[in-house]
Amino acid sequence: MSNFVDTAWLKDSLENEDVIILDARYSPTDADYGFSHYIKGHIPNARHVDISAITDEQSDYGGAKPLPYPDQLAGIFGSLGIHEQSTVVIYDDYIKPESARIWWLLKFIGHEKVFVLNGGFAQWKADGYPIVQEETIVQAKEYIPSPRWEIALKKDDIAGVIEQQSAHLIDARNEKVYAGTLGKSGHIPTAGNYFWRRHLNGNQLKLKDDIQVGIQHYKISDSIVHYCGSGISACFNYLLFDEIGYQNIKLYPGSFTDWSASSD
Known part of the structure; x- marks a missing residue:
């Protein structure tokens, strides 16, 4: 099965409560870029996810953005309303590493139904699909991870x-x-x-x-x-x-x- 969905599929799935949409827009040089663009306009029901905040300085994975352990990631994604059976669709500006990073983090904790929106927000906008400005109200869920330690x-x-x-x-x-x-x-x-x-x-x-x-x-x-x-x-x-x-x-x-x- 493909790791990607297109804008038409997502448009048809907007009313499906099991489909969770994540807005992962991000700039390494502008800390406010992701949320400011989210507030200016995003796909209906999308939740903003701050990629720069998904790190753990205490993690022994090291590097500039140390990988949090699965229990911490489960808490982060659970706070976004995701549970183990959710279908998650991630987008960024067009199609960039930001959405792939969130996709991989979910794979790391064992999530199966996770996809990247082909073409991202730019394609959604070009297709004339609806855009909203209000923040999505999120009901947190409990997420029980099934870590795939071998991929990290x-x-x-x-x-x-x-x-x-x-x-x-x-x-x-x-x-x-x-x-x-x-x-x-x-x-x-x-x-x-x-x-x-x-x-x-x-x-x-x-x-x-x-x-x-x-x-x-x-x-x-x-x-x-x-x-x-x-x-x-x-x-x-x-x-x-x-x-x-x-x-x-x-x-x-x-x-x-x-x-x-x-x-x-």
Whole structure:
């Protein structure tokens, strides 16, 4: 089953109480961007989710945005009215790593029915579907997680992957950052590079066959670990590899900021 739904499907599902819509719009340079755009206009019944707040500085996953543990994530998503049987649809500006990050977090706690809106808010608006400004009233739910610990790796795990050559590491950042030609960064040893925007034509998701051609260097049976700078962009690659049918895929949530940090 696809990880994506289109705007027509979502329009037809607006009255379905089991469908929970999350507005994940976000800017790393503007802390108010997501909520301010939500208030200016959002899809009916959508709940704003602040991606920058879903971190835990006490977590040993490390990095710039440390991954919270499943019980904490369950509390966050439960407060948004989500329970284990909810169908969750996430959107951002068009189709970007923010929605993929929320999708992956839900997958991490074992949620099955979670999707990304193809085309995001821009497509919804272009299709002429309704937009509202009032905040959605949310009734919190209890969420009991079923963690998928195996899809989230830590720094020691990555060191093991490198030593044993047991998986392909894929860096989702742009080519210049990956290569270290901008005066900083570089990449984790042995890692390849696949910039997340290569899955797009402009702001539109490529056709599935074209996405598959772009990543055909990797066999469908390969073990693959995705990372980026802070653990957000890598979720977009994870999402698309999952869409194509790769099953042995994992995320390094701490990503390069964790890898390059001092162990002291």
